[in-house]
Amino acid sequence: MTASTTNPPLPTKRRNRVARTRLAADSGFVVIVSLVMAFLYTPILILVIYSFNDNRTLTWPLSGFTTSWYEKLFSNDQLLTAIGNSFYVASCSTVLTLLVGVPAALALHRFKFPGKTVFRRLLLLPIALPGIVTGISMLNMFKMFGFNLSLETVIIGHATALLAVVVTQVFARLQRLPKSLSEASSDLGAGPLQTFIYVTLPNIRTALIGAGLLSFVLSFDEIPVTFFLTGRDNTLPMYIYSTMRRGVTPEINAVGTLIVLTSLVLIAVSVIFTVRDKTGRE
């Protein structure tokens, strides 16, 4: 845009044509953007709407408003147990991913060592590796060494699958920190540990919160790894999955709506943290 003002004036005819093609292109883009948005959000809207519809089958037109599907949820003991299990699994695996992921990101950021490329590759592999491979290989290992499957094996599986999420987020933040910060700290006589606790940690705090939240949500939703590693206990997605095998019901929509709502709250929290972090820096 700024370039055209420095150009010699174009003949009016040509300028009109340029303006017209620009307008056409822009409206084309707006159509695509609206399409993508409709594609992404209509299904979620449908999920929510049908959780309040007072008909067992999910059909158009809507028949009436009800909250009975929600009332049913809160008296469903299996479901409540599954939610409890999911909270336990997601909390533990989030703590584990942070305990392993933050040192891994630090090592990638700060150290040079033989095999670093392999180290990085392996750490990041689970991002593109389908969960089923992680699930099956761990199932094989637990079987071979005679471990019983339980929620704890699920936790280890989740932590492994989600490690890459924490590493990428924390590593990206570390890269953006000015080197002078840790240099100043060691000039002032602080050891590496002190520098980490008093200088690095406060600066990557928001990245840790963001990565922790994301890994919590992803673990809470996880199914491919859980499918293979869980014993008799069900997590929430596994419970929903087993209900789905029997068919489509508005109860699933009600649970789904609650999950969407929770996700929205968590997204808002993480956005607030990122925005505050940016304004704090300026």
Next chain:
Amino acid sequence: MAHSRIARHSSKLVLGIPILWIVLFMLVPYGVLLTYSFWLKKYPLFVPAFQFGNYWTLMTDPQYIKVLLRTLKISALVSIASLLLAYPFAYYLVFRLKNPTVRLVLFMAVIAPLWVSYLLRAYVWKTILGTEGILNSFLMSIRLIDEPSGIFLYNQFAMVLTLTYIFIPFMVMPIYTALEKIPRSFSEASADLGMGPIQTFLKVTLPLSLPGVVAGFTMTFCLSFGDFIAPFLVGGPDGQLVANVMASQFGAALNWPLGSALAVVMLFIVLSIISLSDWFEQTGKVEL
């Protein structure tokens, strides 16, 4: 000095913890997976052996080849569909949209569904496309069709649609990042040199954004390649993908060695795709 000893140990821990984790929970399981893939199925379970029978079955039995080819086709279609939607979307956000707040909101709006349960995002398409589903009853209520049609659900179209819906954020993110990195001065310079907008796009913007496209393609391809939930929910009888066959070997079919061999094949394919895309990124790298 106790202090320096802690410092020395802490730097060992920083490297030691993740390496220990990788060895224990990635390398050992992959090793066991590989070991099992050579074992023999024998009633009631399986016995240790070293033979390539499982791989031979996978390579010669037309049933498995068919499923593998179908999976490759579906993943390719999903990646192409995501690319066709994601690229113009990201391009508009980065180059055409003037308002930074709207840009941020739209970008967040594409990422946000990743936070919403993956299972539910697959399930909701089942409720929409089903024979007694929302789309059918809607079309009947506006009298476009007289009786429910089964053409929407349980076919490959439904699968591509659902997987595109689930994985499209993974396409938008890297393309957006790649486009954002391109300095504005480049397209201005190109315009000053007399190039039209289309030429500028083809010769400047598109080549510079290719690493993002490759990264997005890799992600969506690999993730749909290994999915078994969406095929289960919307795929129907001839909609089984490799991961469904794999999962059934650990369930009803109870042939862990064959399932492990299949997992090794999938691991190999995914690793090849990642290496290929890494290589592409390295050779195509332009310093900005």
